[in-house]
Amino acid sequence: MATNQKRVIVVGGGLAGLAAAVRVAEAGLDVDLFSLVPVKRSHSVCAQGGINACTEPVRQEGFSEWNHFDETLYGGDFLNHQPPVYEMTHWAPKIIDLMDRMGVPFNRTAEGNLDRRYFGGSLFRRTHFSGASTGQQLLYALDEQTRKYEAAGKVKKYEFWEFLWPVLDSSGACKGIVGQDIRTMEMRAFPADAVVMATGGCGLIFGKSTMSVICNGGAASRCYQAGAWLGNPEMIQVHPTAIPGEDKCRLMSESARGEGGRVWVPAVKDASGNWTPHPDAGRDPRQIPENERWYILEEKYPEYKNLVSRDVATREIFFTCRDGFGVGGGRMAYLDITHLPDETKNKLHAILEIYEKFTGDDPREVPMKIFPAVHYSMGGLYTVYTEEKRVPEANDESDGEPIFGMKHGAPNNMMTNVPGLYAFGEVNYAYHGATRLGANALLNCIFDGIFNGPSVANYVNGLDTAAADLDASVFDAVVEREKAKEKKLLGATGGENPYKLHEEMGNWMNDYCTVIRDAENLDKLMAKVQEWKRRYENVSLADTGMWTNQNLSFTRALGDMIIYAEAIVLASIDRKESRGCHYRPDYPERIDDPFLKTSLVKYDAAKNAPVLEFEDVPLPMVQPRERSYGKK
Amino acid sequence: MIAPNESTKTFRVKVKRQDTADSAPYWERFDVAYKPSMNVISVLQAIAMNPTTVDGKETTPPVFLSACLEEVCGSCTAVVNGQVCQMCSRLVDDLLKEGGEITIEPMTKFPVVRDLMVDRQRMFDNLEKIQGWVPIDGTTSLGPGPKETQDNQDIRYALSRCMTCGCCLEVCPQFTADNGFVGAQVISQVRYFNRHDTGAQLAGDRLDQMMEPGGIADCGNAQNCVKICPKEIPLTESIAEVGRTTTVHSIKKFFTGK
Numbered sequence: 001m002a003t004n005q006k007r008v009i010v011v012g013g014g015l016a017g018l019a020a021a022v023r024v025a026e027a028g029l030d031v032d033l034f035s036l037v038p039v040k041r042s043h044s045v046c047a048q049g050g051i052n053a054c055t056e057p058v059r060q061e062g063f064s065e066w067n068h069f070d071e072t073l074y075g076g077d078f079l080n081h082q083p084p085v086y087e088m089t090h091w092a093p094k095i096i097d098l099m100d101r102m103g104v105p106f107n108r109t110a111e112g113n114l115d116r117r118y119f120g121g122s123l124f125r126r127t128h129f130s131g132a133s134t135g136q137q138l139l140y141a142l143d144e145q146t147r148k149y150e151a152a153g154k155v156k157k158y159e160f161w162e163f164l165w166p167v168l169d170s171s172g173a174c175k176g177i178v179g180q181d182i183r184t185m186e187m188r189a190f191p192a193d194a195v196v197m198a199t200g201g202c203g204l205i206f207g208k209s210t211m212s213v214i215c216n217g218g219a220a221s222r223c224y225q226a227g228a229w230l231g232n233p234e235m236i237q238v239h240p241t242a243i244p245g246e247d248k249c250r251l252m253s254e255s256a257r258g259e260g261g262r263v264w265v266p267a268v269k270d271a272s273g274n275w276t277p278h279p280d281a282g283r284d285p286r287q288i289p290e291n292e293r294w295y296i297l298e299e300k301y302p303e304y305k306n307l308v309s310r311d312v313a314t315r316e317i318f319f320t321c322r323d324g325f326g327v328g329g330g331r332m333a334y335l336d337i338t339h340l341p342d343e344t345k346n347k348l349h350a351i352l353e354i355y356e357k358f359t360g361d362d363p364r365e366v367p368m369k370i371f372p373a374v375h376y377s378m379g380g381l382y383t384v385y386t387e388e389k390r391v392p393e394a395n396d397e398s399d400g401e402p403i404f405g406m407k408h409g410a411p412n413n414m415m416t417n418v419p420g421l422y423a424f425g426e427v428n429y430a431y432h433g434a435t436r437l438g439a440n441a442l443l444n445c446i447f448d449g450i451f452n453g454p455s456v457a458n459y460v461n462g463l464d465t466a467a468a469d470l471d472a473s474v475f476d477a478v479v480e481r482e483k484a485k486e487k488k489l490l491g492a493t494g495g496e497n498p499y500k501l502h503e504e505m506g507n508w509m510n511d512y513c514t515v516i517r518d519a520e521n522l523d524k525l526m527a528k529v530q531e532w533k534r535r536y537e538n539v540s541l542a543d544t545g546m547w548t549n550q551n552l553s554f555t556r557a558l559g560d561m562i563i564y565a566e567a568i569v570l571a572s573i574d575r576k577e578s579r580g581c582h583y584r585p586d587y588p589e590r591i592d593d594p595f596l597k598t599s600l601v602k603y604d605a606a607k608n609a610p611v612l613e614f615e616d617v618p619l620p621m622v623q624p625r626e627r628s629y630g631k632k
Numbered sequence: 633m634i635a636p637n638e639s640t641k642t643f644r645v646k647v648k649r650q651d652t653a654d655s656a657p658y659w660e661r662f663d664v665a666y667k668p669s670m671n672v673i674s675v676l677q678a679i680a681m682n683p684t685t686v687d688g689k690e691t692t693p694p695v696f697l698s699a700c701l702e703e704v705c706g707s708c709t710a711v712v713n714g715q716v717c718q719m720c721s722r723l724v725d726d727l728l729k730e731g732g733e734i735t736i737e738p739m740t741k742f743p744v745v746r747d748l749m750v751d752r753q754r755m756f757d758n759l760e761k762i763q764g765w766v767p768i769d770g771t772t773s774l775g776p777g778p779k780e781t782q783d784n785q786d787i788r789y790a791l792s793r794c795m796t797c798g799c800c801l802e803v804c805p806q807f808t809a810d811n812g813f814v815g816a817q818v819i820s821q822v823r824y825f826n827r828h829d830t831g832a833q834l835a836g837d838r839l840d841q842m843m844e845p846g847g848i849a850d851c852g853n854a855q856n857c858v859k860i861c862p863k864e865i866p867l868t869e870s871i872a873e874v875g876r877t878t879t880v881h882s883i884k885k886f887f888t889g890k
């Protein structure tokens with residue numbers, strides 16, 4: 001019998017982590033919540049545009065949960081797992097209600113109901129929003145509910161603590177973590193009966209991205225090295241519209257296009273009616289007449305127009321600029337909202353403010369200059385779930401056939417292959433396939449916490465013993481290993497500069513493993529990864545002290561980023577087809593046989609190398625169809 | 633020191649260093665290669681890559697917090713050229729126009745952890761004190777929240793953008809490192825929660841907090857807060873509204889004893 005209380009650890013205080021902490025605490029278990037930064041400063045605050053759901057008014061406009069489900073699969077090029085997507089899209093209206101009850105200041109209609117906007121990959125107005133800072137408002141609401149549980153003693157926060165490694169018992173089940181206080185550098189083990197990883201994406205592997213600089217994928221990489229598998233790590237979303245910057249790429253949300261923003265480049269039509277690059281492509285865009293503006297997306301996708309799926313818009317902008325149409329001949333297109341009424345511009349205030357502050361131009365007056373940038377990781381830690389066969393709901397278009405959802409409360413929902421280790425939110429791989437639709441990520445994060453939180457509680461309640469009763473040696477061994485690693489880094493004198501190594505990795509990954517994945521370049525990149533692995537052995541630190549040593553934290557994470565990068569590159573090489581965001585010029589078509597499969601990457605510790613196998617994606621409800629977004 | 637093949641145009645930056653929470657601060661100067669559209673974060677990133685002072689001394693990269701780099705997480709607050717700001721949205725071109733070296737220092741109203749990193753836990757603790765949450769019955773499906781007018785949503789949205797950066801507290805003459813004043817940030821959050829139909833169930837408790845020492849009565853009406861807030865939060869309106877409701881609340885309490 002357990003003498004100690006059972007506990008749950010949640011690593012990450014973004015939307016997914018906070019939703020999980022709240023839900024697990026509500027189920028009666030004590031939660032230890034870890035985050036690199038105060039949870040209120042997590043990356044989720046960056047989300048701008050909104051959150052999708054088929055709420056009642058959308059339904060009355062002809063949309064359904066099934067449509068939401070189907071367009072998510074279409075967007076993901078059918079690589080998504082259908083039961084979790086089915087469940088998420090059918091729960092979405094409840095998630096909106098819940099966040100509404102928590103006090104999120106969603107935009108309102110004249111009557112005081114929730115307002116909605118258009119978003120990418122859908123022809124329906126099904127995106128709920130709070131100005132142009134929806135993620136911030138949603139995160140704050142969950143931060144507040146977490147604080148309520150903190151005040152009640154149910155949640156204990158470990159902010160400025162870094163997750164270093166999961167602790168596994170002799171059977172391979174997860175029984176806690178080793179963490180480090182990044183201020184005092186104290187390192188110790190924390191027993192727990194289940195651990196929820198909610199550590200977000202891995203943009204920093206690509207150097208500059210739209211993500212926060214703390215999104216380095218280090219935590220996911222550590223789980224992978226400890227035996228958790230990765231699913232589809234190559235599926236990295238490049239967002240079509242960002243402002244390139246010296247320190248990061250700042251996003252201009254899809255909501256700009258959802259509210260009517262238009263993408264164009266300067267161009268002129270030749271005698272046979274074909275667009276050719278504008279001879280004076282650098283002049284003031286306000287002076288360019290209408291007939292010298294090529295609205296590339298509207299012309300090619302008359303149905304979806306500027307709201308085609310992101311991978312499609314990204315490639316169009318990327319190729320158009322490559323073909324010499326970019327602003328001033330460079331890598332830049334216009335995103336234009338100058339024609340919109342003031343009231344609409346006000347709804348976009350938060351992002352227009354970002355543009356103005358960082359570029360000095362007022363986007364209300366002058367079209368914004370944008371270019372694609374790395375934005376989101378569809379892939380991540382591989383997870384399983386328990387499927388549930390049910391009769392279809394009223395609007396389900398399954399032709400009367402049964403549907404397959406996720407069984408609520410099943411202990412293994414969104415559990416990795418390591419028992420007791422879960423993956424929620426962006427770090428999870430199951431929901432978005434080969435491209436995520438805009439405004440589905442926030443939904444995914446909150447859904448994971450709220451719907452799958454009870455699974456964690458049920459798993460823990462079903463265990464006979466408490467992790468805290470385990471022999472201390474189980475934990476000490478991992479602490480010792482981490483201390484040894486730290487000592488090695490602090491003592492290294494090889495002279496390799498970790499920041500320069502990171503910059504080089506970012507440039508290479510961005511150039512060779514994002515929009516275009518050319519076989520030859522991927523091979524070069526793989527050789528580079530091997531070189532980085534070697535050079536990493538020679539990194540040395542400018543700071544070898546033991547008080548708030550960010551140099552150490554960064555360098556340790558860099559090693560984990562390189563290992564994750566290798567998994568991304570390997571899967572990019574082995575997936576010899578084009579699907580969603582993954583575009584191979586040598587295999588430009590989607591090839592369902594044999595690639596309608598998850599690329600499952602396992603870490604071979606002895607060789608310090610990834611091993612890839614493909615796993616079938618079950619298709620219980622929707623069969624793949626051609627995905628062209630009606631291209632002309 | 634700048635490698636010869638890089639830009640030869642450099643500018644000078646002075647960073648206030650402090651090794652531990654209780655050690656004495658000191659300054660270090662760096663020459664940084666100029667690139668177009670740099671912000672203060674990219675200056676610190678450049679220094680981290682090559683932490684050598686103008687005297688050729690190898691030093692450690694200055695410690696600073698940062699996350700979103702788009703002025704929405706509230707991490708990278710510091711005092712730059714004498715003015716508190718988010719370092720991500722402070723552009724080097726603007727700072728160079730001010731002339732002289734660029735100076736970067738930690739905030740002064742919060743304890744220094746190291747270099748530019750300060751401990752702002754006090755702000756989060758205050759949010760707990762005012763019960764800064766909407767008391768919902770739990771996460772089970774219970775239908776939608778209360779309807780809300782566009783006007784009220786407008787007000788609450790503006791208040792909800794507070795990113796707990798502390799700029800308003802840094803410039804407030806009443807808020808000091810060692811007194812108990814809660815400051816504009818929390819007062820404005822009281823208004824935020826009290827303006828929500830369900831949140832208002834705790835309005836009385838929150839106003840009780842505002843009547844405690846360190847509460848709203850300590851505001852000296854200097855109005856520095858509203859001028860500095862990077863999110864343009866109408867802080868003086870919030871202080872006025874919470875002031876009014878606190879007065880009404882205290883009178884009611886006096887007569888009803890509740």
Ligand SMILES: Cc1cc2nc3c(=O)[nH]c(=O)nc-3n(C[C@H](O)[C@H](O)[C@H](O)COP(=O)(O)OP(=O)(O)OC[C@H]3O[C@@H](n4cnc5c(N)ncnc54)[C@H](O)[C@@H]3O)c2cc1C
Nearest residue numbers: 012013014015016044047049050163200425426439441442
């Ligand atoms: C600019 C931008 C705009 C976006 N807009 C939208 C939108 O409008 N709609 C939409 O649906 N999606 C949007 N997204 C995507 C969405 O914001 C993210 O997918 C989502 O917020 C991820 O949340 P999360 O909880 O999984 O992780 P995060 O919010 O990234 O949180 C990760 C947490 O893990 C912690 N952590 C990480 N590593 C460690 C470690 N080693 N130790 C301890 N803690 C650690 C961090 O401190 C943090 O608390 C946007 C993304 C970006 C970049």
Ligand code: SF4
Nearest residue numbers: 794795797798800861
């Ligand atoms: S009110 Fe403004 S200045 Fe004060 S903490 Fe909030 S965002 Fe920062």
